[in-house]
Amino acid sequence: MFDSLLIANRGEIACRIIRTAREMGLRTVAVYSEADARALHVRMADEAILIGPAPARESYLDAARILDAARESGAEAIHPGYGFLSENAEFAESVIAAGLIWVGPNPDSIRAMGLKDAAKTRMIAAGVPVTPGYLGEDQSPDRLAAEADAVGYPVLIKAVAGGGGKGMRRVDDPAAFAEALASCRREAAASFGDDRVLIEKYILSPRHIEVQVFGDRHGQVLHLFERDCSLQRRHQKVIEEAPAPGMDDATRDAVCGAAVRAAQAVDYVGAGTIEFIADASEGLRADRVWFMEMNTRLQVEHPVTEAITGVDLVEWQLRVAAGEPLPITQGDLTIDGHAIEARLYAEDPAKGFLPAIGTLEVFDLGDDPAIRIDTGVEEGAEITPWYDPMIAKVIAHADTREAAREALADALDETVIWPVRTNAGFLVEALDHPDFASGQVDTGLIAREGEALMPPTEPSEEALAEAAAALIGQDALSGFRLNAAPRRSARFLLDGRAITVDFAHAGDVPPSPTDAVLISEGGQSWSFTRWRADGLAAGGAGDGAILSPMPGRIIAVAVTEGQAVNAGQPLVTLEAMKMEHVLTAPFDGVVADLKAETGGQVAEGIALVRIVAKDAA
Template sequence: MTDRKLFDTVLIANRGEIACRVIRTCRRLGIRTVAVFSEADADAQHVRLADVAYPIGGPRPQDSYLRGDAILEVANQSGAQAIHPGYGFLSENADFADAVEAAGLAFIGPRAASMRKMGSKAGAKDLMHAAGVPVVPGYTGADQSPDVLAREAARIGFPMMIKAAHGGGGKGMRIVRALDEFMASLESCQREAKNAFGRDRVLLERYIGHPRHIEIQVFGDTHGHAIHLNERECSAQRRYQKVLEESPSPLLTPELRKQMGDAAVAAARAIDYVNAGTVEFIVESDGDGKPTGFYFMEINTRLQVEHPVTEMVTGLDLVEWQLRVAAGEPLPLAQDAIRQDGHAIEVRLYAEDPEAGFLPGSGKLERLRLPAQDAHVRIDSGVVAGDTVTIFYDPMIAKLIVHDADRPSALARLREALAQCEIAGPKSNIEFLERLARHPAITGGTIDTAYLDRHLDEFLPAPELDRTALAAAAIAQLLAQEQAARDAAAASTDPTSPWAIADGWRLGHAGKRDLAFLHRGERVLLAAHGSGGDYRLEHDGATMEVTGARLADGALSARFDGDGRRFLVDFDPHRTVVHDGARRLRLAPVAVYRPEAAADTAGGHRVTAPMPGRVVVVKAKPGADVRAGEEVVVIEAMKMELSLKAPRDGRIAEVRATAGEFVDADAVLVTLEA
């Protein structure tokens, strides 16, 4: 690699963790950075990290990050020589890439012509088939009439898939298992594709049983070179959204790895690919989980969210490679120089509620504790504690990437790192990820892309209260109260006063302290006798003896009914979290003698917005009869559609929602007659 400065100034046309990621690489290379931001991101971390940042519009993506004209105006104003599009937004927009080059700037990504060839999944499949790359049987025709699509679906057979021809990320994708389901699925898929990508064209293809998702990182330069940087497996998915990514894949044999790598390079050469891209394949397996064949799915013409996995096993900085290739340099390494060292795994921490259908969340990050970074653990994040997860963009909080010598060691690193994470404010998917990292389908390397959707209950937290974990939470509170009393006494005029001891002692009976917590909305009451690390706890008619309790360095150690246990502890006046190394228990301390007000469950006659969003479709009509579970309103929030359904049989009394309007969380959209 050369040592010359690649560009003087680079503008990052994106936000969040990818913008921060690019800024850090540019800073290491001595490149000045320019950020752009929406009204919702005025205090965002990428704005604070960049050398200079410019506002470009309102909070909605179409009013800011999707405004290519505003971004180019900032580039001209700031003297930028190149634009890095990150991923999402304009990263795969060929018109934007053309406009960047027409303005005399370097687009840090593939050529617009290559994007256009891959912009349509249908055209891409035809092109790959001609290049000798295996493709899934299906229909990619231009005739999109419902009758033709239904006829082709019947020809392909069921189960089959409908996919948006433009776009990705699982948007506009449906599995159809019978012909009588086809039309409803087609309508929903086309609507979602239109909202997400501006076009509603679809393609049909055979649904592969027990599919595994393997993607190959490719790189091309302007000197005619194209190579691959090995594979990532992304088979752990929920509704086509990747949940866990790893490299190398536990599925591939050396022979299949070479075949797929060669096919990926052939795919890149077929479209004269330049810069970073990902060729995605679906691998069909037999009943024993052995691969029987692979098929081309698509090429993502950008850097992908899971690129750190490749960086960890190759030791390369892919953003630096992007910058060098965009500056006209040849690829830094040849194919035979690409190494694959150890095993890397990535998971994404999201503000979402897995127990409520992974409903995206929003709000202030009151607490954000992430593990320290070192040679084995990497954190890519665009937020810090105190920042707000907004409703306008993807609710990802951070990417957690781990690396070790082999897969079992990397999984152990992942579990340890997740145990050190804590998020307070919006709900998060941490407990879901912890169960995922211990599940036999993951540890055994057998999970397929549909497993999570088939067996989701296996990955959700157990609703029952763990008795020992509850005792640990109570002991942590008691020890903290005692230490606070000692600190207050030491600072008082009478530090030896017996009234300063927080042991609950009262004249006439032994010391007793009551504690109360909220767990999943239910009050949990405990009585504690003792102090100084030795206690008898009473809860729900049962007792537990706790002895030798010590709280130090964020961990509680004690003997619970004689058995020694250790818990990680994280607490403040509003919450107590204990973790035994495998599971966590999160409680909210509340006043013992003041029952908390019960939440308004909205009865059974209202349909409310579960979170802020935009109303997409209103199907309810005043006076119409509906059945329980019937869809009445569809809202869009955080780049996904949410179907809101009638809570019971009844008649619509009032419709307060209008398509296109923004609504707040808990806004009443439809009411039923009492």
């Protein structure tokens, strides 16, 4: 076994690898960009080396700089994690050529499975069932249209070099084929530098089933059973589980056996995943499961496999890379219970799942020992716009699927994160959806259900009552009215918006014993602040307040303090997530408390300007 390991990655997977390497007594070396200088993985490692600016292409995708870091640190091996350079055959070759140990499959295996058309040809030769379709050399529009007709609509056009849902289009009839093909090719060329496509039969009730495989350098290849990754949004996995619900022994044997043959066909070494698509219109059946592709790396969802098998897949990766044989045989592996994983993202479901950035002033995922948390951030960490917005994976393992589902939903329900928005509430709704709860999941569930899976945009009346009581020391609340003028009441700010709370008894409202309360419910959080006489409050503003709707940069300020404005008149333009957002006057009035400055960076919820009525100016 080698003594030192460089992790060519960041975030939760870098932290995950460091934990196992440390348990094995290895010295760990982290690499980081300027944006990650204070990141958790940097502090966890024994040594950390700066490799470039924030953009990934100038840091985590800079193969030469990573190799320089390995030489500088004296690392003997490199683990690529997932994403970035993990499936780059040229990088793997450069690591090996530098005399270092590559913790991953042979470069030839990566190439063999890297292009979907070539991979399917190999799978056919190996006796692995593949989805009906066309993957020929003739890429003329006429030939592709004819093959789509032969396969039968609906069909799926997929980029040969694609992944992550890019370069993929569903086509329901011949009239739409030409336009979809052109769009798919443009996206494929922009994303992968390769506009070639293949045609597949589109499965109407698809389940995404994948099998964890592992090979060593001594000729052994085994599987660690299947995972179900069918709950997806825009082709991106949201919740994964193992084993797959509704999987019988005969279908499992067929699918897992096909996965082993697929890995053997490319002399696979290390951890890999064979992905299948299943037609679940009549349940899972061995004759309706087809090969899609192979991921020649460790998967994001590997913890659910670890949970049901008791295997540390990262430890296996390191030992196999060092030349050791796999420590057990296929017959030694069994399934223990059920595990479900949810991907927790810094994103706002209410705003179309836009990524969210900012400082994690509060980051509390609970301390239930039955829940596994894989994360690369901590309280006080900065979520930047430079990388994938996944901030944690939350995993529950129990004797039954229902027990695991309930435990995971409870853990996410109690999550408290502020002020960065997350999808925790959305995950709770998805886990509690009747179709997911019953195991009747396919890849179209989220798209079909849409609004039904959206979490509430406001806290419940009970939560508001509790927060108001905490602020004013009063627990006899009778109800709430937004922006009303009741007889016995107190005013508050909920995320900067005025709200009025009625009381059930006469008398003055006592002074506020505290400044603000954080309301957390269903995985979501809101700021609840006591109104002040001047109409402002800590962290927010009153009626007529214009707050930053998300973190971003001020690129234009169209007004000056004291200027009269009309309702709808542009005030401030905010650039966020590569889009411009024009903030306008809510009513006729006068500009007051102008805080926005061109070029300034602002967090979500920051007061930028306030509009007051002309008679109050």
